[in-house]
Amino acid sequence: MASRAEITVALDVGTHRTAVLVAQRVAGTPRITGVGTAPSRGLRRGAVVNIEATVHSIESAVREAERMADCNIRAVLVALGGSHIRSLDTSGMTPIHRHEVDLEDIDRVHAVARAVAVPEDREVVHVLPQDYVVDGQAGIRDPYGMTGVRLEVRAHVLTAARGAVQNLVRCCNRAGLEASQVVVAPIASAHAVLTPEEREIGAVMVDIGGGTTEIVAVRGGAVRRVSVVGLGGGHVTGDIATGLRTTGTEAERIKLRHGHALAAAVRAGEHIEVNGIGGHEPRMLSRQVLAEIIEPRAEEILSLVRERLEESDLIGALPAGVVLTGGSASLPGLVELGEKVFRLPVRLGEPHRIAGVGDVVSGPMWATAIGLLELAGEESDDFELPDGLPAGVVTRFRNRMGDWLREFF
Ligand SMILES: Nc1ncnc2c1ncn2[C@@H]1O[C@H](COP(=O)(O)OP(=O)(O)OP(=O)(O)O)[C@@H](O)[C@H]1O
Ligand SMILES: [Mg+2]
Known part of the structure; x- marks a missing residue:
């Protein structure tokens, strides 16, 4: 059995699905x-609303991963989602003690x-440095070793509802983790799908999940805005169930098999079969009608993302465009719809393939979990856990995450 020290475990408790990845690191490279x-x-909308049910999902996913990896999972890196997440710009200033910036400064x-x-x-969950200023000289990416008397940092701070963080940690603890x-x-998803060029030139990662749509705008190698819209693929499924008067399960099946986000792109005359509720006969339906139900909701979600970017004056600062990821990004036609809504280049963001049992782990729904694993490879101690968590339940995981964020975001 693999020992605990050798493995890294990522836990993504999403609104739609809970996912666990176990990785072993061989010479710094993860292998699933x-x-x-x-x-x-x-x-609901990315936040825990039922502890029992969430613990149950975590336990099932963890047991399955443990069986496959033949290990005992004790500690996890866990992704925090939810429309309660906000971000704001902040800054700090300090004298440079020995007139040459060192790590203490x-x-x-x-x-x-x-x-x-x-x-x-x-x-406060994370502080992501954007750039440093030494004696008034701005735009410094890495101030280490620079001469001066005054060091300033401009940073982006991510905050979350205290209760939501505590509930998530409690669920992990109750599941024995x-x-x-x-x-x-x-942040994990953006790490998994954005290229270094996109981070530099200016791009936005949009992770459309089941209950939320998460946004990370990046430019000049730094995070400029993080925002979460409380709508996702589950709302599309809900609309289909209502519109076609069928069950949620059947609506989900139809969406995955026949869904399209652009009604105009669907061939007229294409028909699909819809199972009826309560013993009613299956009926035939035009696929265009299905797309006409999906399109307005998909457009609403993308338009809300656009509004968030406009609010922070970022829409014109992201020439590398939009990278769609998350399970709902697989919906056919969404990239084209995105190009219409954003008037920017749009592409589908697939996370990197990781060696090992990587075949199962492919596609945009894995962006968050893979990003977590990749982040875990980098060590730091300034990437702190949120304050106010019950003592003893959380250990500080000293890794290079903060350094990575300094370098790429
Ligand atoms: N091929 C597909 N076409 C359309 N939708 C899809 C496809 N595959 C998955 N989805 C949708 O993706 C959503 C789940 O995505 P994901 O696993 O990223 O969500 P989550 O992380 O659980 O939720 P959230 O991040 O919102 O909390 C579901 O609504 C599902 O219907
Ligand atoms: Mg998600």
Whole structure:
């Protein structure tokens, strides 16, 4: 059985599905040895609303992954989702003690930026440096070793509802797991799908899941905005169930098999079979009618993303365009619809393939879990856990995550 020290485990508790990946690191390169999934039943718009049901999903997914990897999972990196996640710009300033910036100065200036005032019921989850200023000279990516008397950092702070973080950690604990690190889900997804060029030139990662749509705008190698819209593929399924007067299960099946986000792109005359409710005979339906139900909801979701980007004046600052990921990004026609809504280049973002049992782990629905595994490879100690978690339930996982974020975001 693989020992605990050798493995890294990513846990993505999504609204639609709970996913676990177990990876072993050989010379720094992860290799997936275990995969587990279970339907999620205890979340709404990315946040836990039913502890029992969520613990049950986590336990099922973890057991499956443990069996495949032949290991015992004790600690996990867990993705935090939900429309309660917000982001804001902040800054910090400190004197440079020995007139040459060292790691202590950098730690201190991060601590100042982190001390931003947030309401009682919220907490700071991450501080993502954007750039540094030494004696008024701005635009410095890495101030280490620079001469000066005053160091400033401009950073982006991610905050979350305190209760939502605690509920997620509690579910992990109740499932017998230690949450060694909580990472905001869209940050993990963005890491998995954005290329270095896109991060530099300016692009936005849009992860459309089951209950939420997560947005990360990146430019100049730094995160500029993180936002979560409380709508996702589950709402599309709900519309289909209502529109076709059928069950949620049947609506989901039809969406996955025949769904299209652009009614105009569907050939007229194509028909699909819909199972009736309560013993009613199956009936035939035009596929265009199905697309006419899907399109307005898909357009609404993408338009809300566009609005969030406009609010922060970012829409004109993202020439590399939009990268769609998350399970719902697989919906045919969504890329084309996105090009109409954003008037920017749009592509489908598939996470990198990781060696091992990687065949199962492919496609945009894996972006968050794969991003978590990749982030775990980098060590840091300034990527702190949220404050206010029950003592003893969370250990601080010292890894290079913060350094990575400094480098790429
Ligand atoms: N091929 C497909 N076509 C259309 N939709 C799909 C496809 N595959 C998966 N989906 C949809 O993707 C959604 C699930 O995606 P994902 O696993 O990324 O969500 P999640 O992480 O559980 O939810 P969230 O991130 O919103 O909390 C479901 O609504 C599902 O119907
Ligand atoms: Mg998700």
